[in-house]
Amino acid sequence: MKDRENFKDSIIKILKADWGKGLEQAEIHEKYHSLSKAIMERITDDWNKTQQEYGKGKQAYYFSAEFLMGRALGNNLMNLGIYEEVKEVLEEMGMDFNLLEEAEEDAGLGNGGLGRLAACFLDSCATMNLPVTGYGIRYRYGLFKQKFVDGFQVEEGDHWMKYGDPWSVRRNEDEITVEFSDGKVKAVPYDMPIIGYGTGNVNRLRLWQAEPVQEFDFGLFNEQRYDEAVKEKNRAEDISRVLYPNDSKKDGKILRLKQQYFFVSASLQDLVKKFKEKHGKDFEQFPQYHAIQLNDTHPVVAIPELMRILIDQEGIDWDRAWEIAVHTFAYTNHTILAEALEQWHSRLYKKLLPRIYQIIQQIDKEFVATLKEKGYPSSKIKAMRILSDNRIKMAWLAIHGSHTTNGVAELHTEILKHQELKDWYELYPHRFQNKTNGITPRRWLALCNPELAAMITELLGTKDWITDLAKLKELEKYLDDKAILERFLDIKVQKKKQLAFYIEKHEGIVINPESIFDIQIKRLHEYKRQLLNGFHILDLYFRIKENPDMDILPRTFIFGAKAAPGYFRAKAIIKFIHEIADLVNHDPDIKDKIKVVFVQNYRVSYAEKLFPAADVSEQISTAGKEASGTGNMKFMLNGTPTLGTYDGANVEIVEEAGEENNFIFGARVEELEAIKDSYDPKVYYEKVPGLKRVVDTLIDGTFNDGGTGMFRELYQALLEGASWHKPDHYFVLKDFEEYRKAHEKIDEAYRDRLGWARKCMKNLANAGKFSTDRTIGEYARQIWHIEPRKIK
Numbered sequence: 001m002k003d004r005e006n007f008k009d010s011i012i013k014i015l016k017a018d019w020g021k022g023l024e025q026a027e028i029h030e031k032y033h034s035l036s037k038a039i040m041e042r043i044t045d046d047w048n049k050t051q052q053e054y055g056k057g058k059q060a061y062y063f064s065a066e067f068l069m070g071r072a073l074g075n076n077l078m079n080l081g082i083y084e085e086v087k088e089v090l091e092e093m094g095m096d097f098n099l100l101e102e103a104e105e106d107a108g109l110g111n112g113g114l115g116r117l118a119a120c121f122l123d124s125c126a127t128m129n130l131p132v133t134g135y136g137i138r139y140r141y142g143l144f145k146q147k148f149v150d151g152f153q154v155e156e157g158d159h160w161m162k163y164g165d166p167w168s169v170r171r172n173e174d175e176i177t178v179e180f181s182d183g184k185v186k187a188v189p190y191d192m193p194i195i196g197y198g199t200g201n202v203n204r205l206r207l208w209q210a211e212p213v214q215e216f217d218f219g220l221f222n223e224q225r226y227d228e229a230v231k232e233k234n235r236a237e238d239i240s241r242v243l244y245p246n247d248s249k250k251d252g253k254i255l256r257l258k259q260q261y262f263f264v265s266a267s268l269q270d271l272v273k274k275f276k277e278k279h280g281k282d283f284e285q286f287p288q289y290h291a292i293q294l295n296d297t298h299p300v301v302a303i304p305e306l307m308r309i310l311i312d313q314e315g316i317d318w319d320r321a322w323e324i325a326v327h328t329f330a331y332t333n334h335t336i337l338a339e340a341l342e343q344w345h346s347r348l349y350k351k352l353l354p355r356i357y358q359i360i361q362q363i364d365k366e367f368v369a370t371l372k373e374k375g376y377p378s379s380k381i382k383a384m385r386i387l388s389d390n391r392i393k394m395a396w397l398a399i400h401g402s403h404t405t406n407g408v409a410e411l412h413t414e415i416l417k418h419q420e421l422k423d424w425y426e427l428y429p430h431r432f433q434n435k436t437n438g439i440t441p442r443r444w445l446a447l448c449n450p451e452l453a454a455m456i457t458e459l460l461g462t463k464d465w466i467t468d469l470a471k472l473k474e475l476e477k478y479l480d481d482k483a484i485l486e487r488f489l490d491i492k493v494q495k496k497k498q499l500a501f502y503i504e505k506h507e508g509i510v511i512n513p514e515s516i517f518d519i520q521i522k523r524l525h526e527y528k529r530q531l532l533n534g535f536h537i538l539d540l541y542f543r544i545k546e547n548p549d550m551d552i553l554p555r556t557f558i559f560g561a562k563a564a565p566g567y568f569r570a571k572a573i574i575k576f577i578h579e580i581a582d583l584v585n586h587d588p589d590i591k592d593k594i595k596v597v598f599v600q601n602y603r604v605s606y607a608e609k610l611f612p613a614a615d616v617s618e619q620i621s622t623a624g625k626e627a628s629g630t631g632n633m634k635f636m637l638n639g640t641p642t643l644g645t646y647d648g649a650n651v652e653i654v655e656e657a658g659e660e661n662n663f664i665f666g667a668r669v670e671e672l673e674a675i676k677d678s679y680d681p682k683v684y685y686e687k688v689p690g691l692k693r694v695v696d697t698l699i700d701g702t703f704n705d706g707g708t709g710m711f712r713e714l715y716q717a718l719l720e721g722a723s724w725h726k727p728d729h730y731f732v733l734k735d736f737e738e739y740r741k742a743h744e745k746i747d748e749a750y751r752d753r754l755g756w757a758r759k760c761m762k763n764l765a766n767a768g769k770f771s772t773d774r775t776i777g778e779y780a781r782q783i784w785h786i787e788p789r790k791i792k
């Protein structure tokens with residue numbers, strides 16, 4: 001930075017212009033805001049230049065209902081290469097940079113892995129100079145904020161832009177009208193810069209905000225009918241008011257359908273408008289300039305919407321429009337949980353989007369005709385129809401209406417091809433690809449663990465690994481270097497102390513940085529099996545009570561998870577773990593050998609503090625249920641061994657880092673597939689020593705669920721099942737014993753300090769595959785067919 005004094009002036013000026021204050025009077029969020037705006041000022045020219053350059057060729061567009069961005073300030077400064085310098089400048093001005101960073105609210109415009117993946121992808125695209133734009137919704141309220149009261153989850157609205165949103169620019173000139181059967185709304189874009197690391201390129205995330213066509217009805221207002229005068233305004237604004245806090249559970253809300261169509265229609269209209277300005281009406285060329293990636297089924301209404309625009313507005317015939325659509329779209333499948341495969345009632349579509357519904361009917365009709373021609377039996381046709389039983393099958397529409405369908409980890413893609421989407425794979429074998437997920441090494445190592453990053457840079461003699469993560473492999477030459485292993489352990493302790501400090505401040509619980517930090521952080525879901533973790537902790541507790549001299553290393557079990565507000569069982573599991581924590585943490589017999597902490601409001605910025613401090617990464621989902629996982633990769637990149645099942649990307653993590661450096665346990669997909677009809681959890685409940693004792697705490701009065709009956713319901717789900725599932729359908733009891741053994745192995749392995757550090761380093765050195773730079777390179781070459789365009 002050549003112009004430090006200018007930069008200071010710029011901050012002061014913005015503070016005065018926007019907040020009418022000098023530095024002395026300004027609140028912390030006002031200082032944060034002014035600093036952020038000063039950065040925006042600096043990148044504007046490069047941002048415009050990048051967009052212009054990208055306009056020259058084919059571009060890709062990432063359509064996603066979620067972008068879990070987290071905080072921008074620190075990341076942007078780092079990617080611009082001015083982090084340290086700005087810190088100095090601020091300190092010269094008497095500001096504490098750390099406080100400014102903490103003043104930023106997370107942009108929590110996503111639920112979990114799927115939304116965070118979108119955010120990591122954008123970072124990689126910009127860093128790799130790839131012409132990719134994100135399209136989504138500017139939710140006024142992001143994912144709810146979580147608190148615990150008496151161990152129960154309590155949700156609060158997340159008004160993340162309460163103090164403004166310095167990282168967005170409103171573009172009135174690009175507003176679009178979106179039509180529903182019950183009226184029109186305005187879609188106004190807010191653009192966020194996505195700053196590449198170590199390049200001048202700045203990409204764009206365009207988020208649509210819903211607004212009324214008319215602010216208020218003047219006539220009604222004049223008649224003093226104030227509520228009615230703003231009714232339309234409220235109805236319109238409802239569309240982008242709040243992110244649905246569902247994670248892989250379907251939800252039949254009309255508003256959700258409105259959200260989906262709203263952002264998809266606005267985005268496509270935006271693209272078509274720009275295309276016509278450049279290429280006139282030569283729509284045959286549309287796929288040569290646009291690749292649109294549909295992130296899960298949420299934006300799949302884009303397929304009939306593009307058909308509508310081409311046919312109704314541009315006068316193109318059906319067959320050509322279909323060709324164009326199929327060549328434009330690609331679809332990513334993120335889940336195989338049956339309840340998460342999105343379907344819509346036909347009547348909802350018919351009512352809200354009648355023309356789109358007609359188009360879907362036509363697509364279905366032609367598809368059925370094609371299958372008949374191919375000689376498909378009627379049972380199979382029924383199973384594959386896009387419209388059947390008055391339901392629209394969004395995943396089927398996505399596969400049929402796009403050129404590529406991809407899974408998100410090798411195991412996941414294999415399950416799709418040979419089980420869940422078997423019929424589709426047989427119909428369209430060439431359309432299926434795998435794209436194993438990743439994470440951006442910028443946020444998930446360089447930014448969140450500068451201590452470890454500095455050591456890596458020193459050892460490799462270059463920072464190149466930050467954009468070429470495979471280079472970490474060279475760290476293998478230090479695997480037997482005692483001094484380096486010690487340094488790794490020192491850094492780990494440092495990160496654990498930082499986390500302990502933060503947890504004490506925010507959760508009011510003191511934890512011991514010398515203990516093993518065993519961490520499970522992810523959305524709360526039965527298939528992710530936080531309950532299995534809880535049962536194991538309880539078993540350990542009972543064993544220590546029986547044998548107070550039991551030789552175990554001190555352990556701190558840390559959880560972080562939000563439960564969807566309507567997901568009763570997930571909330572029961574949160575309460576149950578709190579009850580365990582209460583019992584364990586306050587029992588003097590335990591002598592702090594085990595401690596349990598459930599951190600509140602797990603989100604990206606908290607995650608950045610947790611991953612670097614972990615000794616053990618809990619990835620214990622039922623085999624076959626976690627499509628990929630990305631949390632598992634964040635742990636690995638911070639040198640943490642995985643305690644996990646053969647599921648999702650765990651399989652590939654172990655393939656890269658070696659099974660001997662991780663702790664793999666539990667039934668595999670094939671085994672579960674083979675036994676699923678005959679599985680009887682009671683056998684395990686009766687026979688596995690200690691298991692009955694922990695399961696029974698759900699009903700024997702050990703714990704208090706506040707009279708909700710939620711613990712008994714969990715107990716019944718395990719041993720009796722429910723109307724919609726068999727007993728213990730996630731095989732918690734089946735895997736318990738092997739899980740406990742894996743924990744014992746960890747206790748044993750951890751005692752050999754250097755041996756443990758070697759495992760950690762081995763994981764770190766082999767994390768290269770899990771960079772989103774690798775993932776995005778594959779999307780760019782094998783799906784989007786786009787090339788980098790660097791501006792300088």
Ligand SMILES: *Cc1c(COP(=O)(O)O)cnc(C)c1O
Pocket residue numbers: 111112113114116521522523602603604607628629630631632634
């Ligand atoms: C990475 C991440 C996730 C995804 O975690 P999984 O363990 O892969 O489910 C969810 N939430 C946040 C805040 C994350 O950073």
